[in-house]
Amino acid sequence: MGWDYMQKDPGETAKDVLLRDYGGHPEYGEILDLAVVGLREAYMAYRLKATGEVFARVFLLDHRSKATMNFGYKALHEGVYPRIANCPERILRLLTPLSEGAEHNAARAWRAECWANVAKRQSLRGLKTGDTIHFKQPIAFRRGETRDTFRVVRQGRRVGFEDESGMRRYLIPGWHNLDFEVLRASA
Numbered sequence: 105m106g107w108d109y110m111q112k113d114p115g116e117t118a119k120d121v122l123l124r125d126y127g128g129h130p131e132y133g134e135i136l137d138l139a140v141v142g143l144r145e146a147y148m149a150y151r152l153k154a155t156g157e158v159f160a161r162v163f164l165l166d167h168r169s170k171a172t173m174n175f176g177y178k179a180l181h182e183g184v185y186p187r188i189a190n191c192p193e194r195i196l197r198l199l200t201p202l203s204e205g206a207e208h209n210a211a212r213a214w215r216a217e218c219w220a221n222v223a224k225r226q227s228l229r230g231l232k233t234g235d236t237i238h239f240k241q242p243i244a245f246r247r248g249e250t251r252d253t254f255r256v257v258r259q260g261r262r263v264g265f266e267d268e269s270g271m272r273r274y275l276i277p278g279w280h281n282l283d284f285e286v287l288r289a290s291a
Contacts (some may be wrong), residue, residue, distance in 0.1 A: 107166065112175035118165050121175060122146055126161070139192045142165060146177070147191040149198035156201045159211070162186040173212065185210035189217040228280055233258045236268075240283040243276060253287070 112121055119140050120264060122176055126148065127135050136149040146163040160182040168174050182199075202208040231237070234238045234254040242252040254265035254274060265274040276282075 106175045107164075107167075107178045109173040109176035111173055118143075118146060118167075118175065118177070122148065122163060122177065126150070136198050137195055139195055140165070141190050141192065145188050145190055147195045149195045156200075158198055159183070160191060160195065160199055160215075162188065162191070164188065182211040182214045183208070185214045189214060189221055190217040191221075193222045224280070228263075231256050231258065231263060231286070235286055236288040237284045238287050239279075240285075243282075245274070 108125075110121070112118075117140070119138055122138060123135065131153065133150055133152045136151055138146065138148045140146045144165050146165055148161040148163070149158055150161050151158045162180045162182065164178040164180070164186075166176040166178075168176070198214065199215070200210055202215075219221060233256060236256055237256060239252045239254075241249045244250045251267070251274070253268070254276075255270070257264040257266050257273070263279070265279070266272060267274075267277055
């Protein structure tokens with residue numbers, strides 16, 4: 105499966121494009137829900153008319169603001185075990201259970217990874233300023249320093265880190281995708 109590129113009109117969202125491209129075929133099925141996650145992913149719960157089965161469609165998204173063909177997507181489905189697994193809980197809850205058999209192993213593994221990511225996102229909501237977290241793998245910084253334990257500094261929805269003394273702040277891109285544990289919660 106390749107990428108489909110098109111000219112997206114100003115004001116038109118990625119969700120609008122996907123609803124237009126996949127919602128206009130009621131003879132095959134219907135879209136139950138669609139969620140765009142960040143700017144690069146979308147997840148759809150799609151019900152097949154013939155069987156009533158609800159499965160996940162997964163889309164990689166590409167935005168190119170300066171190009172004529174300024175929006176593209178790559179359509180996948182859960183059965184090919186997409187490399188992205190940030191499907192929202194509300195979409196996962198709509199999917200029908202998979203029957204036993206090797207033909208669903210990839211979809212079963214993908215769903216399990218998505219549910220694990222849902223649980224991890226829910227645990228992140230509980231992090232508060234002052235909590236101490238420990239990363240399983242030490243993180244190397246440009247200054248040559250390596251650390252694995254930090255104190256959380258929340259600023260609204262944004263999460264930052266500092267050393268135990270509070271004197272040095274750290275930016276850790278993609279930290280929520282790393283393995284860590286909360287050592288000491290703030291009081």
